[in-house]
Amino acid sequence: MTLEQNQLRSLPSVNDLLSTSQGQSLILASSHEMAVAVLRAALAQARADIRAGTHGPTKESLLLTAEILLQQRQQPRLRPVINATGVIVNTNLGRAPLSTEALLAVQRVASGYSNLEYALEQGERGSRNAHITDLLRELTGAEAALVTNNNAAAVLLGLSALAQGREVIISRGQLVEIGGGFRVPDVMLQSGCQLVEVGTTNRTRIADYTAAISERTAVLLAVHPSNFLITGFTESTSLKELATLAHQHNLLVMEDLGSGCLLDCSRYGLAHEPTPQESIAAGADLVCFSGDKLLGGPQAGIIVGKQEIIARLAKHPLMRAVRIDKMTLAALETTLRHYLRNEAESHIPVWRMISYTSEQLVRRVSGWVTQLREQGITTHLQSGESTIGGGSLPDETLPTTLLALAESDLAALGKAKGHRSTSLAEIATRLRQWPTPVIPRISRDMLLLDPRTVLVEQDQELIRAMKECIITQNLG
Ligand SMILES: *Cc1c(COP(=O)(O)O)cnc(C)c1O
Numbered sequence: 001m002t003l004e005q006n007q008l009r010s011l012p013s014v015n016d017l018l019s020t021s022q023g024q025s026l027i028l029a030s031s032h033e034m035a036v037a038v039l040r041a042a043l044a045q046a047r048a049d050i051r052a053g054t055h056g057p058t059k060e061s062l063l064l065t066a067e068i069l070l071q072q073r074q075q076p077r078l079r080p081v082i083n084a085t086g087v088i089v090n091t092n093l094g095r096a097p098l099s100t101e102a103l104l105a106v107q108r109v110a111s112g113y114s115n116l117e118y119a120l121e122q123g124e125r126g127s128r129n130a131h132i133t134d135l136l137r138e139l140t141g142a143e144a145a146l147v148t149n150n151n152a153a154a155v156l157l158g159l160s161a162l163a164q165g166r167e168v169i170i171s172r173g174q175l176v177e178i179g180g181g182f183r184v185p186d187v188m189l190q191s192g193c194q195l196v197e198v199g200t201t202n203r204t205r206i207a208d209y210t211a212a213i214s215e216r217t218a219v220l221l222a223v224h225p226s227n228f229l230i231t232g233f234t235e236s237t238s239l240k241e242l243a244t245l246a247h248q249h250n251l252l253v254m255e256d257l258g259s260g261c262l263l264d265c266s267r268y269g270l271a272h273e274p275t276p277q278e279s280i281a282a283g284a285d286l287v288c289f290s291g292d293k294l295l296g297g298p299q300a301g302i303i304v305g306k307q308e309i310i311a312r313l314a315k316h317p318l319m320r321a322v323r324i325d326k327m328t329l330a331a332l333e334t335t336l337r338h339y340l341r342n343e344a345e346s347h348i349p350v351w352r353m354i355s356y357t358s359e360q361l362v363r364r365v366s367g368w369v370t371q372l373r374e375q376g377i378t379t380h381l382q383s384g385e386s387t388i389g390g391g392s393l394p395d396e397t398l399p400t401t402l403l404a405l406a407e408s409d410l411a412a413l414g415k416a417k418g419h420r421s422t423s424l425a426e427i428a429t430r431l432r433q434w435p436t437p438v439i440p441r442i443s444r445d446m447l448l449l450d451p452r453t454v455l456v457e458q459d460q461e462l463i464r465a466m467k468e469c470i471i472t473q474n475l476g
Contacts, residue, residue, distance in 0.1 A: 007056035011046055014039045022063040030070055038073065042066040081437040082458045082465070086400060086450030088353050089259075089390025093439065095292040095299070096390075097349040097455065099338060102297065102331040109330040116326045129314070131329060135336040139262055140276045142287070142304035146313055147332065152182050153322035154288035154301030155256050159191035159219070161316040162252055162286070162309070166218035169196045171204035173236060174223040184223050184256075193218070203235040206245060213249055220246045222255040222284075224274060243283030252285040252309065259390060260289020260302060262339050268354050270388070270396045276304055285309050291328070293390040296350035297335030298328045353452050354388075354398065361401045364451040368403050368463060375467045377413065380404045386452040400452050405470075407445040413470070430469035438465045 017023045017039050026035035042065040046057045057065070083093045098106075109116075119126030129146055136145035148154045159168065168188060175197065177183040188195045196217070198208040209220060220242050239255060246253045261273040273294065279287040286309050291300030301322070303313060313319065324332070338347045345351045362381070369379050382404040385397035407424055414422065424447045431438040436458070441448040454462055 004050055007050045008047060011043060011050075011056060012059055012062065014043065017059065017063060017066070020059070020063065022060075022067070026063075026066060026070055030074065034070065034073070035066075038066040038069040041069050075435075079436070081439055082455075082462050083453040084438055084440045084449040084451075084462070086384070086386035086402070086441060086448075086453055087389035088350055088386065088453055089293050089388060090453070091390055096296045098298060098331055099296075099335065099347045099349060101338070101347065102334040105330040105334040106327045110327045114326060114330075116329070128324065128326070128329060132333050132336060135333065135340060136302065136304055139336060139339055140280050140287075140304045142276070142280045143307040144305065144310035146303040146310050146319075147291075147324045147329070148301035148303065148319075148322040149324055149328075150299050151256070151258070151260075151288055151290040151301040152187065154303045155187055156191050157301075157313055157316060157318050157322055158254055158286050158288060158303065159188060159193050159221075160318050161313045162254065163193035163218040164191060166193055167196045167214065167216045168193045168219045168221050169198055169209055169212045169217060170221045170223065171199045171208075171236065172197045173199065173201050173204055173234075174221075174225055176223060176225045188221075204237055205235060206237045206241045209237065209242065209245055213245075213251070217249070217251055219252045219254050222253065224256060224258040239279055239282040239284060243285075246285075247283070253283065254286040255279050255284045255288070257287055257289040259293035259295075259393075261294040263294075263344060263351065265294075265393065269398065270354075270393055273393055276302075280304060286313075290390075291332055291335075294350065294388070295335065296344070296348035298331040300324055300328050300332050302332075349455070353386075356452055358399060358401070361451050364456075364459070365401045365403045365449075368449070368451070368459070368466075371463045372466060375471070376416075377405075377467065377470055378409045380406070380409075382446070382448065384448065384450065386450055398452070400450055402441075403449040403451070405447040405466075410470070427469055431465055434465040434469060436461050436465070438462060438469075 014036055018027070018035060023035065023039070026038065042062050045065060046062060050056050081093060083090055085093070089095050115126065117126050117128050132147055133145045136142065148157060170184070175184050185195055194216070196212050198204060198212045222239055222242060239253070243253045257274060257276060257279060259273060260276055262275060262277070264275070265271065265273040276287050276289055284305065286303060286305035288301055288303045289295070291297040291302055303310065335348060338344045345355050365381055369381060372379050382402045384400050384402040386400040387397050405424065405427070410422060410424065410427070424442060424445070427447060428440055428442055431440060441450065449462070
């Protein structure tokens with residue numbers, strides 16, 4: 001018999017393992033079936049290892065593997081992470097964190113019954129939209145408002161209700177892909193309208209739109225090309241010009257604003273981001289934007305515009321398929337109220353992050369550096385840039401101060417402790433596997449952490465993760 005066969009044969013059985021005290025603990029911590037499943041998985045791993053030429057594991061290490069597997073299986077799949085990337089509206093990391101007040105509102109509404117679709121005064125059926133209509137009218141100056149599950153749904157609903165079977169004119173410079181498969185031409189196709197492209201990638205004039213209008217035209221569509229810039233020899237048509245043209249021909253103007261920012265970005269050293277208020281003032285019939293980009297609220301699609309047009313959308317059969325749920329509505333209402341109270345900057349996390357001062361950021365990172373130094377870990381302050389993300393404000397950055405861990409710092413640490421040094425990539429992997437995973441930025445030979453997007457209450461957890469991942473890694 002070969003050594004490999006010998007080792008495979010001497011592996012304990014599932015029942016052997018189950019009868020140990022650790023095996024019994026696995027059952028207590030889960031169920032008999034689950035304990036058997038993780039022990040089988042640990043044994044399968046051991047067999048694979050033996051075949052790959054490593055030594056057969058001890059009973060203890062098999063049980064330990066099973067325990068780790070059980071912990072992994074019992075952990076929620078969807079869980080909080082620490083965003084140290086410096087990308088504020090980070091789509092992969094869940095976009096906008098909600099304000100404390102918005103979370104409380106969700107809890108209040110979702111832990112019991114609510115007046116979601118009940119008019120308390122009349123004692124009869126009400127509309128879920130009624131809860132945010134007045135707020136959105138006041139904030140944007142629009143006649144009416146409607147909310148959907150997300151902005152992609154808002155665009156689909158708008159085009160379906162206003163232009164099904166008819167033509168929609170759009171500039172070639174605005175036929176964009178937003179990411180995650182949202183391509184403007186595809187959404188238009190899905191809504192059953194016919195796309196009429198005008199102009200060129202870099203230049204579209206009002207005359208191009210005028211020439212394309214036919215008796216089949218229903219809508220002139222403007223899309224904010226959120227995530228890219230066309231620079232150089234460019235020309236585009238203002239929304240005001242489009243609205244004037246459309247209304248002369250009895251057509252509608254719809255705008256997909258993408259991010260939908262209610263505040264003036266230029267106050268924060270950023271480029272101006274078009275606001276729904278401006279679009280409404282320019283004469284748009286319908287404007288839609290996201291709830292969880294620069295608005296800083298929950299995932300939602302917000303539609304504002306003319307009363308009669310909004311009413312057509314509200315009656316469309318798709319409305320039922322794309323409607324917003326009560327938890328989102330509660331969070332959205334509360335987020336909008338922050339704007340009405342002029343407290344967006346202090347209460348909405350996205351805006352708090354955007355408005356951090358350089359001094360505040362330096363102070364936090366210096367604190368991190370000091371705490372890590374006390375653990376024997378050398379890191380540095382480094383200037384860098386945070387970005388807005390979420391397909392908003394491309395090319396726009398905010399100056400920040402980063403915590404930098406260099407490859408050479410790791411090597412020195414390894415040498416001082418007499419261990420082999422590890423790579424930054426390994427540290428990054430460990431950080432991602434930490435119970436509250438830490439997502440850093442890696443740039444050439446540096447691991448970088450941006451304090452701008454790390455919630456203040458996560459600071460201690462971040463330091464603990466860094467310490468454990470760097471030191472344990474070096475011991476390994
Ligand atoms: C982000 C974006 C969308 C999609 O919005 P979601 O809320 O993610 O559905 C649509 N259009 C534009 C221009 C965008 O930037």
